[in-house]
Amino acid sequence: MAADAPVPELATTAAACAERLLDADRVLLASHIDADGLTSAGVASTALERASLPFETVFEKQLDAESIAGIAEHGYDTVLFTDFGSGQLDIIAEHEAAGDFTPVIADHHQPADAETEYHLNPLLEGIDGASEMSGAGAAYVLARALAAESDAHDNRDLAALAVVGAVGDMQAKSGALHGANAAIVADGVEAGVLEETKDLAVYGKQTRPLPKLLEYASDVRIPGITNDERGAVSFLSDLDVACREDGNWKRWVDLTDDERQSVASALVQHAVKRGVPAFKIDRLVGTTYILREEAVGTELRDASEFSTLLNATARYERADVGLAVCLGDRGEALERARELLRNHRRNLSEGIEWVEQRGVEQEDNLQWFDAGDEIRETIVGIIAGMSMGADGVSRNRPIIAFARKNDEETKVSGRGTGSLVSEGLDLSVVMKEASQKAGGDGGGHDVAAGATIPAGTEETFIEHADRIVGEQLE
Structure with missing residues (x-):
């Protein structure tokens, strides 16, 4: 198995996760909803079906204590989390300890300070989860292991969806996919489902x-x-x-x-x-x-x-x-x-136009805008990223965007650039630490991350985010 594995470093863990899934009578598949999350779910559900495992799929925009409790209420003994779960491992571990379900996690985000037996994450093996493997890539590694353990379809054709997930997760650095992603591309090319061209x-x-x-x-x-x-x-x-x-x-x-x-x-x-x-x-x-x-x-x-x-x-x-x-x-x-x-x-077009007309606020180390109800909270991060380089919006400092989520909460999105990351920017740390100072929580990747904070704490968030970015870029 290891010799034929797309990412040998993950082969042992992937095999253990696959065996646990195959021992289950049925599986609840819970996944994130962005492009990487959807392709993760596509890869995982196809692999589960080919392995003749009964399953149900649910999606969550954000995985938190409330949504994990809701997942537990579905009554499944085994829950497969794709493209999230690592960052919420502490909450998931509590449910596991209570006997609510056994988690199997295929993710690439920074893990919380807790442990579980079936945890497939490139970061645990020294592989960069922000640039070398996406959530769909982790799901693909698991899908290949499932095929090997169950003698089902070899699942190499699912490399195409995994690559869509990686590209959607902005992992094509310097115009191409690298590291473990490149190994998945090679699988897809060999299977005849992918073509890689300049x-x-x-x-x-x-x-x-x-x-x-x-x-x-x-x-x-x-x-x-x-x-x-x-x-x-x-x-x-x-x-x-x-x-x-x-x-x-x-x-x-x-x-x-x-x-x-x-x-x-x-x-x-x-x-x-x-x-x-x-x-x-x-x-x-x-x-x-x-x-x-x-x-x-x-x-x-x-x-x-x-x-x-x-x-x-x-x-x-x-x-x-x-x-x-x-x-x-x-x-x-x-x-x-x-x-x-x-x-x-x-x-998106209307949102970018709104940002250009209103402009952004400049701090010492970052820039930001508060869209309130004017821009949908699910797209404010995309608009923030697309606005960088427009009139009055710099590409030389990260941008933070706020949008109203509901009466009690504000969605925060942060976007950077590859050059800023190379200088030390890590928005996953910025979002997590600054949001916690404001009474919320967040995370993500170095170049793009998000958070949810209590409404009215935006100034507190910016104050801490500006400080943290300054420390990172010194």
């Missing part, structure tokens, strides 16, 4: 018409093209490439390899002429992960677009739709997901 590193290559593809490509801002519809159209019209067909703009996937090379080269030349720094121009090309069994020209063909589609279902309390898409529903569920994505994009 390509233009912009979002929407499968679905967006070429002018919109370039206009909205904001990771590397190119003067005269980024956020400039006329400029993008003019740039494409001047190329010796057939960018239209029957009067309609082609998509990136409609171009031949030579045509793509011509457009990419011209884009680089344009960026150089407009003074874009070389290190930013290098980011125009990255690794693209293609799901070979999905239809060309759909959101599901590209891991980045697939993860965005899933995020749109999660942010609007339709995790059931996202899971159905993960499990292969290409009819009603996919259409509903696309509808939610259109609504999601509209809300």
